Amino acid sequence: MQSNKLRVAIRATAATAVLGLASQAHAFSFSAGDIDASVYGYARLNMSYDIDENLANGVQAGNPNSITGSDIGGHFGASANQSRVGIRATNPDGVMVNVEGDFAPGTFRIRHAYGSYKGVLAGQTWSNYNSFVGSTPTLDFNGVVGNAGYQSRTAQLRYTTGAMSFSVEDPKSSVPNQRDSTPTFTARMENSGDSLSYSVAALVKQNAYDTGANDDSTVAFGVFGAAKFAISDMISLQGAINYVDGATNYLYLSGGSDAYLQGSSLENNSGMGGTLGTSIKLGGGSSINVAYGMTTLDDEGxxxxxxxxxxxxxxxxxxxxxxxxxxxxxxxLFDTEKVGGASEDASRVMFAAQYNF
Structure with a gap:
């Protein structure tokens, strides 16, 4: 057994910017007894100027669902709430525990809190109906509309074997007089080879409502595909496409509800979304990224x-x-269109500085 005296070192690990978020570039690693652990995170400043109307949330990110058409422009804001810290620990048997939080709502919140062992993961982390393979880096914390799957973390039990992973997750639903009686079930395959990386996934869940006098339920599903193609060492193209029926909470930033009532019957809302982007490395640690995303809902409901x-x-x-x-x-640039054809747009500029440890 090793002594409990902390032996501190600096260890380099990979850094990847996705949706304006970065994993640890350096972690403070140490051992305590037979546990190997690392502390990682970053300090980040976001500054935004909304040209048309104020879209900024607590981390200065924008959202097309926040557009009101007020035309009251000229809003500046700054925040360090996106800053985060995490700890990851592994024992000799291969049991890994990860706990991470940030200050994005203005107070500290848990982002990840899970353990894993031999392909079995339990706790809260990224939904299995999610992929960053087709994502283009943005400074905006929310990122591109229509990104593949549920772009947040959720409580789940997951099993991974090779390129396949399956999960039972806390359902994300929005229906009148909602009743969640089943979890969300997901399956995903994610792999890469040569210049191509790809991910495909599916989910199924139940939508249900119950007023005491009336109740009904429907089966909801979603499917997405995402890919990244490296044209050269400098240029990549990436994107995703996502279709849902009764699962608009898994259609990123669509602003829709999963289902609606038609009399006493529950009917699913359907929709689709997609993204397309390119990243160009300029050398000297600099790059240009261009990303577009959209979602559209069936107007029947x-x-x-x-x-x-x-x-x-x-x-x-x-x-x-x-x-x-x-x-x-x-x-x-953000744009939203309502049923009936009314549309509004807003634009903004942003600066960010991030210091990783």
Whole structure:
């Protein structure tokens, strides 16, 4: 047995910017007894200027669902709430535990809290109906409308074998007088070879409502595909496409509800979304990224004034002047269209600086 005295070292690990989020570039690693652990995270400043109307949330990110058409422009804001810290520990038997949090809502929150052993994962982490394979890096914390799957973390039990993973997850539903009586079941295959990386996934869940006097249920499902193709060492193309029926909470930033009542019957809302982007490495730690995304809902279950289509576009320049430091500037354009054809748009610019450890 090793002594309990902490032996601190600095260990380099991979860094990947996805949706404006970065994994640890360096972690403080140490051993305590027979446990190997690392502490990682970053400090980040986001600054935004909303040209048309104020879209910024607590981390200065934009959302097309926040567009009101007020035309009251000229809003500046800054925040360090996106900063985060995490710890990862592994014992000699291969049991790994990861707990991570950030300050995005303005107070500390848990992002990841899970353990894994021999392909079995239990706890809260990214939904299995999710992939970053087709994502283009943005400075905006929310990222591109229509990104593949559920772009957040959820409680789940997951099993992974090779390229396949299966999960039972906390259901994400939005129906009138909602009753969740079953989990969400998902399956995903994700792999890569040569210049192509890809991911495909499916989910099935139940939508149900119960007023005491009336009740009904439907079966909901979703499928997505995402891919990234490296044209050369400098240029890549990536994107995703996602279709849902009764699962609009898994259609990122669509703004829709899963189902609606037609008399006493529950009917599913359906929709689809997609993204397309390119990343160009310029050398010297700098890159240009262009990303577009959209979602559209079937208007059969929508009422006048409900969101039908959302879109956004990002163009950014990211620069790594020294290891563990990223800075960037970004232009974002957001557009939303309501049932009946009314549409509004808004644009904004953003600066970010991130220091990883």
């Amino acid at each position: 929508l009422a006048a004034g409900d969101t039908e289509t959302n879109q956004n576009l990002f163009v950014n320049y990211m620069w790594t002047p020294v290891k563990n430091v990223m800075m960037g500037v970004e232009y974002g």
